[in-house]
Amino acid sequence: MPELPEVEIWREHLERWLVGRRIVDADVPDRLLRGGQSRRRVESVLRGATVGAVSRRGKFLTLELRGQRPGVLMHLGMTGSFERVPSGAGLPRFTRAVVGLARGERVAFVDVRRLGQFRVVGDTERRRLEALGVEPLSRELTASKLFELTRKSRRPIKVFLMDQHRVAGLGNIHAAEALFAAGIHPERSARSLTRDELRGLTRGIRRALRSELRRSRGKTLRYLQQGGDNTFLVYGHAGEPCPSCGTPIVKIVQGGRSSYYCPSCQAKRNPR
Numbered sequence: 001m002p003e004l005p006e007v008e009i010w011r012e013h014l015e016r017w018l019v020g021r022r023i024v025d026a027d028v029p030d031r032l033l034r035g036g037q038s039r040r041r042v043e044s045v046l047r048g049a050t051v052g053a054v055s056r057r058g059k060f061l062t063l064e065l066r067g068q069r070p071g072v073l074m075h076l077g078m079t080g081s082f083e084r085v086p087s088g089a090g091l092p093r094f095t096r097a098v099v100g101l102a103r104g105e106r107v108a109f110v111d112v113r114r115l116g117q118f119r120v121v122g123d124t125e126r127r128r129l130e131a132l133g134v135e136p137l138s139r140e141l142t143a144s145k146l147f148e149l150t151r152k153s154r155r156p157i158k159v160f161l162m163d164q165h166r167v168a169g170l171g172n173i174h175a176a177e178a179l180f181a182a183g184i185h186p187e188r189s190a191r192s193l194t195r196d197e198l199r200g201l202t203r204g205i206r207r208a209l210r211s212e213l214r215r216s217r218g219k220t221l222r223y224l225q226q227g228g229d230n231t232f233l234v235y236g237h238a239g240e241p242c243p244s245c246g247t248p249i250v251k252i253v254q255g256g257r258s259s260y261y262c263p264s265c266q267a268k269r270n271p272r
């Protein structure tokens with residue numbers, strides 16, 4: 001599943017490919033991706049529009065269109081990716097939406113499992129974006145913000161971090177990596193964390209996302225489309241030695257998702 005750093009990389013690609021370009025044609029035949037909007041509505045918003053910007057909020061991308069047009073919201077779901085298709089070349093398999101540019105060039109949204117989204121920003125979409133929590137790659141994410149947000153939550157910190165209404169777009173992998181970096185057990189209740197621990201966690205979240213952003217920037221598009229390999233410290237490493245102390249990494253299930261942690265570096269008891 002594309003995580004926040006990959007979504008940001010796609011945003012950068014789309015920005016290079018589309019900003020300032022006029023969309024001469026659009027083809028959005030996939031009903032599931034449109035989420036109840038008519039094909040005509042989505043295509044007509046795109047046709048003739050010029051792309052002003054490509055923005056990201058959590059794991060949602062928006063094509064901002066110039067003039068009075070609404071934007072187009074995109075989500076990669078489990079298997080979404082983009083491809084720039086030169087004039088005369090065939091569209092990739094599992095193409096679900098196509099934006100046609102001048103001189104026959106196209107940008108295809110490819111999604112094998114069709115769990116992605118490609119729809120006009122209407123009231124529903126706007127409400128969904130507004131309901132998202134703090135943006136983990138922005139200055140909004142501070143230890144005091146996390147302190148304030150966690151005070152009323154008895155939920156385990158790992159589950160709390162993955163709630164999109166608290167922190168937008170932080171996925172399973174980076175939540176695990178951030179908790180490891182901060183030495184916090186994933187089952188600790190959110191409100192039990194001290195200011196000091198939350199400072200460490202804030203740093204851990206930023207570091208986990210930024211280091212993957214750096215890694216992904218150096219990779220090819222094909223690599224991004226195929227989902228990459230496991231370069232994480234604890235995620236996916238159950239039974240293997242902790243990179244810091246050698247204790248075997250433990251895997252548990254929380255809120256239906258796998259959590260990985262080092263029982264020695266991330267002790268469960270509250271400090272002091």
Ligand SMILES: [Zn+2]
Pocket residue numbers: 242243244245246247262263264265266
């Ligand atoms: Zn350890």
